[in-house]
Amino acid sequence: MVDISEIVHFCLRDIDATKRELQRQGLVSEFEIDYEIRMILFLVAHIDGEVSSAESRLSEAVARRMNWSPMYRNLLQAKIEKQPTYSLENLKIGIGYSSMAEILYSLGGGMALIDGNFSQDEQFLIANLADLLLSADAELTCRVNRELERLFRLDSGTLRTPDSTVNDKDRTVETIEPEAIWEENDPVDxxxxxxxxxxxxxxxxxxxxxxxxxxxxxxxxxxxxxxxxxxxxxxxxxxxxxxxxxxxxxxxxxxxxxxxxxxxxxxxxxxxxxxxxxxxxxxxxxxxxxxxxxxxxxxxxxxxxxxxxxxxxxxxxxxxxxxxxxxxxxxxxxxxxxxxxxxxxxxxxxxxxxxxxxxxxxxxxxxDDFSVDELGRIFEQMCEANDYSMDRMAKKRLEEILLQEIERSGRGFGNGRFCRNLFEQILRAQAMRLSEAKIALTKTDLVSLEAKDFPVI
Missing domain, CATH: 3.40.50.300 (P-loop containing nucleotide triphosphate hydrolases)
Structure with a gap:
């Protein structure tokens, strides 16, 4: 029987260093990284139309390794469900950064193999992932494949998946050719x-x-x-x-x-x-x-x-x-x-x-740097796009935080990037507050951001 903890350790062995480096460079937020990890698990688990118990156990093991709370997992899932299509093009960090690409491909391969049924749908999806994430490094692809085959005690060459990509409208997940991710939808007006x-x-x-x-x-x-x-x-x-x-x-x-x-x-x-x-x-x-x-x-x-x-x-x-x-x-x-x-x-x-x-x-x-009013509008747009709202006290607290951060950071102020990171930090605080409330939550509770959710700076 395959040791799930060993699979998780192999797939996520570099995740902490990868997170630190991408965040240090100010490239992406922690939420965006976590979202792509959750997305790859979702894509592979659902490609053949049915999530097996082994796939569920692997998803749970990954969530524990990533220290995701139940409420935080719901936030990640909500973002996935808001996507117009379940497309590989949503894996933007994996496409752009090789360290993340290896993690996502490893996770995809592990999820495809975990239930012992490497279906044709899964084969095509892993082939697309290999082309999309690791196409520039054939040696790395072979090394990851060999290690996955060793962990699952499979014959060498099991992960040599079909070369052609799939565009089958009957499939749950939309797969695309790698080059298509760079092209905008026609026509461009x-x-x-x-x-x-x-x-x-x-x-x-x-x-x-x-x-x-x-x-x-x-x-x-x-x-x-x-x-x-x-x-x-x-x-x-x-x-x-x-x-x-x-x-x-x-x-x-x-x-x-x-x-x-x-x-x-x-x-x-x-x-x-x-x-x-x-x-x-x-x-x-x-x-x-x-x-x-x-x-x-x-x-x-x-x-x-x-x-x-x-x-x-x-x-x-x-x-x-x-x-x-x-x-x-x-x-x-x-x-x-x-x-x-x-x-x-x-x-x-x-x-x-x-x-x-x-x-x-x-x-x-x-x-130019954004003004406080402009940053406030950016933050409110994030709230509206994600079905959240602020009351008067929360808006006042937001203005205080923006003024303090601008004064403190000077040239290094992150502008819109700061707003995005602050928004995700507040969502976590709100999730913690609601999970500790021990009451039946209403729609108003779920969408409302209060002043107490905002950090002390």
């Missing part, structure tokens, strides 16, 4: 994109700059249609400002806008940072940079904290990444747009680190 831009809280200066750029590009397109000469304008951009000010969100919209205008074929956004571009030994950096660029072709490569590539020393592999990036920008000047982002002063030094950068990046957009 410019007016819709601009309406989404206008709906963002604050960012008035950013919105004006984007609209000016759209007007310029639209006119250039009309000149082209009338066989008039066009002015060549570099479409690469520099986004400057503090974390959490909407740079990534706007970059996604810019990708769709460029596609709507006909300047990009796909209009997808590939996010990366120093860890995704810089290797550990000579020659490794160029390989990693090339792989990331290839994924971004016909779309936008968004490099957050791009200044970390330049450390001012000649023996740092970051300089190799910069030189490789400049070469790829030239090689694929008609298929690749690069947006680099980071703190204002540091980005100035970064742009000056290579002569090729200054001529290619001539559109600079500054993202």
């Amino acid at each position: 410019l007016d819709t994109c601009l309406a989404e831009l206008d709906s963002l809280v604050g960012l008035n200066g950013v919105k004006n700059e984007i609209k000016r750029l759209v007007s310029y590009l639209s006119i250039q397109q009309k000149r082209k249609e009338m066989k008039l000469s066009q002015t060549n304008l570099s479409l690469h951009m520099v986004f400057t400002g503090n974390p959490g000010t909407g740079k990534t969100t706007v970059a996604r919209l810019v990708a769709r806008i460029y596609r709507a205008l006909g300047f990009l074929e796909k209009g997808h956004l590939v996010e990366s940072d120093r860890s995704g571009l810089v290797g550990q030994y000579i020659g490794h950096t160029d390989v990693k940079t090339t792989e990331v660029v290839n994924r971004a072709l016909d779309g936008i490569l968004f490099i957050d904290e791009a200044y970390s590539l330049y450390k001012g020393t000649g023996n740092d592999f970051g300089l190799e990444a910069i030189n490789s990036l400049v070469k790829r920008m030239e090689d694929y000047r008609d298929r690749l747009i690069v947006i680099v982002a980071g703190y204002t002063e540091e980005m100035e030094a970064f742009i000056n680190s290579n002569p090729g950068f200054r001529s290619r990046f001539n559109t600079y957009i500054e993202f």
Whole structure:
């Protein structure tokens, strides 16, 4: 009989370090990580239409290892149930970060094998997961497969699943080809994109700059249609400002806008940072940079904290990444747009680190910090999107916290990212308060956030 605790230990052996690293970099919240772990368990358990007792026991064991309370598990489940489709594209962290990808793939394989019935549906799903999460590292895929086969005492090659992906409307889980996750739904409408831009809280200066750029590009397109000469304008951009000010969100919209205008074929956004571009030994950096660029072709490569590539020393592999990036920008000047982002002063030094950068990046957009009122609106939007509400005292407490945090953090204030983390912290406090109430809970109880749920800062 398979030891479930051994399976959980193998699959989640690196989860604590992965959480710390992703949160240290301010990339994602703990809730988002937990959600993707819960989602992978849900996807595999439900793919063949029936959740077995072994699959339920594995889910429970994972929940205990992750220290999820019953109320917190309900929050994770509620987020899953709100998804329009149970799609692999919801595993965004796993797609973007290799450490999380290995964890999710291991969990998926463990869940598929736990009941001793590796069905055809499960085989196709694991094949899709392998392509989606680990396609760039065949050696890692083989190593994880071998270890899972050893734990389950299976013959070597059991996890060699079908190569083709599935798009069977009769299946519970929608499976997709890996490349499809980068493409926006057709058609992309410019007016819709601009309406989404206008709906963002604050960012008035950013919105004006984007609209000016759209007007310029639209006119250039009309000149082209009338066989008039066009002015060549570099479409690469520099986004400057503090974390959490909407740079990534706007970059996604810019990708769709460029596609709507006909300047990009796909209009997808590939996010990366120093860890995704810089290797550990000579020659490794160029390989990693090339792989990331290839994924971004016909779309936008968004490099957050791009200044970390330049450390001012000649023996740092970051300089190799910069030189490789400049070469790829030239090689694929008609298929690749690069947006680099980071703190204002540091980005100035970064742009000056290579002569090729200054001529290619001539559109600079500054993202100002959000005001207290704007942060309050962002928080209220989170509440509305997740069926929560605040009373007058809770709103007053929110304003106090935002003022204190802005004053205390200064340049390091997380803006919208702080609001998201605060929101999830408050949901946990509310869940704890309700679970200790020992009363029959009403709908009003479940949606109401009170001042006592907010932390003391």
